[in-house]
Amino acid sequence: MRVITLLLAEDQVMVREALAALLGLEPDLAVVAQVGRGDEVVAAVAAHQPDVALLDIEMPGLSGLDALEGLRAAHPALKVVILTTFGRPGYLRRAMESGADAFLVKDAPAAQLADAVRRVLAGERVIDPGLAAAALAQGASPLTDRERDVLAAARAGAGNAEIAAALHLSHGTVRNYLSTAIQKTGARNRAEAVRIARDKGWL
Amino acid sequence: MRVITLLLAEDQVMVREALAALLGLEPDLAVVAQVGRGDEVVAAVAAHQPDVALLDIEMPGLSGLDALEGLRAAHPALKVVILTTFGRPGYLRRAMESGADAFLVKDAPAAQLADAVRRVLAGERVIDPGLAAAALAQGASPLTDRERDVLAAARAGAGNAEIAAALHLSHGTVRNYLSTAIQKTGARNRAEAVRIARDKGWL
DNA sequence: GGGTGCATGTGACATCTGTCAGCTTCGGTT
DNA sequence: AACCGAAGCTGACAGATGTCACATGCACCC
Structure with missing residues (x-):
């Protein structure tokens, strides 16, 4: 069995290590790198070449969404899962436009995380259904x-x-x-x- | 060896389950109950009689600090660990006044969590040292x-x-x-x- | 009994904010 | 060419906001 390698970017150390523990329970997943700042993501991906990057949005240095844009050009094969506290439709829209493969909120059950990792590697796009509906209902910003x-x-x-x-x-x-x-x-x-x-x- | 039983109160499901996975790695700790709302804490403690309650502050229904005040009278032997995203000195002060046994921020290394649980059961008070200094330096609110x-x-x-x-x-x-x-x-x-x-x- | 601090109020004043009408310029569309 | 929307500006006006001086009453403390 091929093991899926992961990079985990999340600024709160305890949450990051807890997520690593959670993912470590899955036999086919391995967290190979952890970073706590958005501006460390690109270098860590280059150094460890993970299959999937799990990015929080709110991080010091650079947001996960900005990091995502920096990754897309250099690593087209990398799958990116955005994981965030705030299910703001605006975040979702921007993440999708920037080429994210999955968008999850921390309110979702933990089982969805490992599931999403496997599904994006299979080529699927994974989006929280309730959030997608909210994003569509709310529409684009009316602000110039x-x-x-x-x-x-x-x-x-x-x-x-x-x-x-x-x-x-x-x-x-x-x-x-x-x-x-x-x-x-x-x-x-x-x-x-x-x-x-x-x-x-x-x- | 006596196993320490824990109640985990945290509103973000994924974070809560990840913390449970983290604590589950320790052989002497067992998470016996999980709740996602502050107003469910008191009933869950009564039902499961844990040794230690781990409370997030920001929760729907009732904050962890309010839940703590509700617990103190009915369960004097229960140890309470406050675990929060925001290391606001005001939170720390109020938590200590309400009788919390430990105060940790989610920015701290995950190892501190299990450590704090064991230490409060031994009768110690555990406070993030940097945060304690900030609380003292900042002092009480000048607002009436x-x-x-x-x-x-x-x-x-x-x-x-x-x-x-x-x-x-x-x-x-x-x-x-x-x-x-x-x-x-x-x-x-x-x-x-x-x-x-x-x-x-x-x- | 006098001092101090807080809660609460009034009136006056200067400044800040929010709204409106109307102006130009620029890049697209039809 | 005519039109439109966005960026950008001005001037005027009403109402909201922030500051100050100065009250009263209450509780608490020396």
């Missing part, structure tokens, strides 16, 4: 690129002047974008707009 | 009860009028509390104050 930029800049609590300086825009333009973003999200102020956009995966 | 209430109400993006209605306060009083909270956190507006207070565990 600049509206998203401005909302993202407002996330940390910056005022209009700071946002304008950061994005090299005029004071009034920032307010206009924020105003349209607030209307498109159905919010009543910037803070609520940020929360809604984040929840829907538009940010 | 009402300032905290108002900041918490502002979290979702509510305006002054809504906050005033929700807390049965006058319009101006809300602004006064918000103003002092903004100054105490060193923020420049309510959104930033919310973020800072949340990060420091004051909310």
